[in-house]
Amino acid sequence: MQTSLSQEWYKFRHQKGPLMGILALLSLMFIMAISVPVTRTAIITGFKTPQWLLMIIVIIGANFMIMEDQHTTIRTLLYRHTYRWSIYLAKLLILTLYTGVLTTLSLLFTVLLKTTLASQLSWQSERLFSHLVVGMAGTCLVGILLLTIILLLSCLFPVNTVVICLGLILIFTGQGIASLTIGSSSPILVNILKWQPLNMLNLMAQLPDPSYQKDTYLSNLQLLAGIIGYSGFFLAIGYWRFKHKRV
Template sequence: MKPLMYQEFLKLRFKKSTWISLIIAVGMMVLTGLTTLNVGSSDSKYYFSSAYGGFQWFIIVLIAINASSITSEFQFGTIKHLVIQADSRWRVYYIKLLAISCYNFIGHIIIFLAAVLIKLLLYPGLDLFSHYHYGSTVIVNLILNGALDFFLSYLFIGMVTLIACISSNSAVAVSVGIGVAFAGEGLSNMLLSSFPSIIPIMRWNPFNMLNFQQQFAYPEHIHDTHLLLSQMGIGIFVWSCLFLVLGQLLFQRRKI
């Protein structure tokens, strides 16, 4: 099992897109920082605490890396070698999830450090210890946003993994994942407003959970989501587990 785990980490380490995509995400953060130099103090705090959009960009990177790590094995037939080596498909599946989880953690740390560096270079006057949302300092808000995004990212990992286990083309899983990332919140709001009579049930749809960070930043969004932050956290956990378990079942039954 250890050699297989080592192989998965090597694949991520030496795959060019793993790091190029992350560099592009950091580049977009720098661009955001440069284009918001003249905003007010409150907006400066908002952009910093949201890592200059870095967490959102990294989710797109994570979706692409996660999808390709699974579909490429079936596309090139290397899944046969992995299954023989591990002697179990579920081991292959969860080792891949472990590898992508480590990349997810490292990516969030890099985004956090990049946000701090951008602040130091472009916003030297911004006080990291001034008060912001929930009576916490600006730097604490950045840490909380990073932690919440890391937690929410597993909903995307579960969703994309499930799609990748169905599709033989990573482009399909990536396209659906990115589509959900950009349009999921709007789709949920449309469903909730279109069917008010079944809001108690409809509010638990997985797309509604994507409003998690938005509601953390703007608590008044509870009128759109109809869920408390704690309820959304439970929903994210349940949906993530469900998607990952369904993904495992499909992974085990897929022809190789």
């Protein structure tokens, strides 16, 4: 496992994409901060951090997973390793670490932007800082769930443009589809549909704003349990497909 981690980390840090992703995230946050009034809501959401961060994760994750298929180097990699699980898990761990780095940097940059552009707003007012932190934590958790889905999609469709498109559709429509299907269902179906994986994406919005519970029909702990459960499920299915993929 340590060998796989070292190899995947070497490949990851020698790509241009991860650094470009960091620069793109900070640039987009800055543009949002100077183009609209800096309100409490803007600060809590980290100047649209969830949207930008998840988009970057999808693009970086898909490219990192599929690049070896495109360059046919996956054959050499798999032939050298007896246990494919170490390769698959190492890729997930590297991408999870990158997600944590993006989250931390966006949190620190939000603090800097708020201090510079909206010093009149107090961190103690309506627990502004705590809401920001829990919102970022929720985004990070949703990002990890999204990574397990992206790795699965990469094994099913080894074309990065296809996986990126599917990932972006999931980001922009997932929460809306979940709310629509739950809200228009009978009470019996609601008890089933509220546990769909798309509904778990709402954790990043519900943590700082409990009013979302009327739409998700789940508590924060239930959403967290759902994210953990579905992450494990998609991880297992993705590894099974990776294990049996032909090279």
